[in-house]
Amino acid sequence: GQQVMQIPQYQHVQEGEDFTTYCNSSTTLSNIQWYKQRPGGHPVFLIQLVKSGEVKKQKRLTFQFGEAKKNSSLHITATQTTDVGTYFCAGQERSGSRLTFGEGTQLTVNP
């Protein structure tokens, strides 16, 4: 079945450094979503990417969807302590199929 793998599992950065998490699917995806889960909280939707090669930005966050629609990345520029949490990607193989989550990347930011 479909597998979605995410690396790294953990990332520790100093405040102000950049951060990137990568997501790879074993199959071609119709869309990919990104979620953020603060410590002790629940996952919160950030964004959805649908088109091959799509790039979307939200302030310091940049999301990319690969040309082959099998990988994606989330890049945070100049991290802040408010960025702390676990970032999940979630892929859907085709419209109507289940959403499969990656294992998540846990980000800690040292002030």
Added chain:
Amino acid sequence: EAQVTQNPRYLITVTGKKLTVTCSQNMNHEYMSWYRQDPGLGLRQIYYSMNVEVTDKGDVPEGYKVSRKEKRNFPLILESPSPNQTSLYFCASKRGNNQPQHFGDGTRLSIL
């Protein structure tokens, strides 16, 4: 306020004692799902429902049951809980198939 409500938030119980975790959403969403979250494994889908009386297995359905008798409610039932079901559980709903998921606050279950 639009939300997904789970109860209880925390539960410690013993092996074999049937329990139900309730989930309710007030957004009139068609789709609802249950996930469990374990360290290093991310969120794994247990069951999902596309509409009233329509449910299907996710990745890890063994040991769980669900029902969708009303659109707003999607309870998760553990008929005979075992220690390997100790986990953090999330209910989620979404308006349509390719729409974002809205998650509840989670239920932390400990099965002794």
